[in-house]
Amino acid sequence: MSTNSTDSIKHFILVHGACHGAWCxxxxxxxxxxSGHKVxxxxxxxxxxxxxxxxxxxxxxxxxxxxxxxxxxLPPKEKVVLVGHSLGGLNIALAMExxxxxxxxxxxxxxxxxxxxxxxxxxxxxxxxxxxxLIKCLIRPSSLFIEDLSQEKNFSKEGYGSISRAFVVCTxxxxxxxxxxxxxxxxxxxxxxxxxxxxxxMAMLCKPQELSDCLQQIAAKYK
Numbered sequence: 001m002s003t004n005s006t007d008s009i010k011h012f013i014l015v016h017g018a019c020h021g022a023w024c025x026x027x028x029x030x031x032x033x034x035s036g037h038k039v040x041x042x043x044x045x046x047x048x049x050x051x052x053x054x055x056x057x058x059x060x061x062x063x064x065x066x067x068x069x070x071x072x073x074l075p076p077k078e079k080v081v082l083v084g085h086s087l088g089g090l091n092i093a094l095a096m097e098x099x100x101x102x103x104x105x106x107x108x109x110x111x112x113x114x115x116x117x118x119x120x121x122x123x124x125x126x127x128x129x130x131x132x133x134l135i136k137c138l139i140r141p142s143s144l145f146i147e148d149l150s151q152e153k154n155f156s157k158e159g160y161g162s163i164s165r166a167f168v169v170c171t172x173x174x175x176x177x178x179x180x181x182x183x184x185x186x187x188x189x190x191x192x193x194x195x196x197x198x199x200x201x202m203a204m205l206c207k208p209q210e211l212s213d214c215l216q217q218i219a220a221k222y223k
Contacts, residue, residue: 010081010104010219011038015067017086017111018144021048024085027208028215035216040080042067044091060120060145060152064091071099081219083107086176086201087144090120097159104222105191106163107215110170110181110201113188116161121149123184127176166192166218168211170199192218 012032014025022041029039045063046054057063074080082103084092089111096106112123124144155161167190169181185193194214199207 008220009036009038010216011040011078012081012083012215012219013040013042013067013070013092015042015082015084015088015091016044016047017084017088019047020085021050023048024202025204028204028212031208031212032215035212037216037219040070042070044088059148060090060094063145064094067091067095068098071095071102074099074102078102079104079223081105081107081215081222083109083215084111085109085204086111087124089113090124090149093120093155093160096163097155100159100162103163105166105218107166107168107218108184108190109168109203109211110173110176110199111167112176113165113167113184113190114155114160115188116155116157119150119154120152121146123187124149126183127180161189164191164222166190166194168203168214168218169193169195170201170203171195171197172199173201175201192221194218 014028016022016024022043025041029041032039043050044066045057046052050066079102082092082095089108092106093114096103114120114123124146167185171178196203196207196210196214203211
């Protein structure tokens with residue numbers, strides 16, 4: 001039984017990375033819920049159990065539609081903790097841009113973190129080529145939507161840039177290297193940095209309790 005007060009209960013929205021789905025949070029969701037929090041997991045378009053095929057998803061906005069629909073459906077005064085893993089960092093950035101008043105904090109779990117100075121594709125284009133190939137061939141066929149993202153406007157200071165951001169570093173990540181995680185942190189104006197020692201790219205599977213603790217510690221700082 002949770003001992004959390006009403007004020008300390010958070011609504012976490014967990015967003016998976018490329019080629020994955022809502023299933024990847026199956027260890028984290030019950031841990032957060034056991035602490036009294038509300039948790040929503042999302043299958044992005046052509047991901048997980050979503051029936052669309054990636055060939056029918058032409059833009060990053062279309063890929064993000066399931067997340068944007070959840071954000072749109074939130075009660076007017078509700079604010080959420082958005083958590084994006086890997087490519088999901090760009091999905092939550094888009095949600096932060098479109099719904100800045102509905103987000104308490106955006107948490108980037110060893111994820112791509114955009115800034116407001118470059119095109120949204122910038123952080124993907126700078127990743128090591130071997131990492132890029134690994135990301136593309138993980139579970140279910142997906143896309144990084146680089147061409148589409150390179151034509152989009154920069155995220156704005158008034159939208160995405162106005163929201164507090166945190167980053168969870170995974171020290172043994174071979175998909176997004178520790179060095180590249182640190183470069184993105186320095187480049188993007190992250191407010192809080194937490195580290196999970198020994199965690200690989202899939203921290204939600206290999207270090208679920210540590211990740212749950214990190215997310216709750218971050219969320220507790222914001223109202």
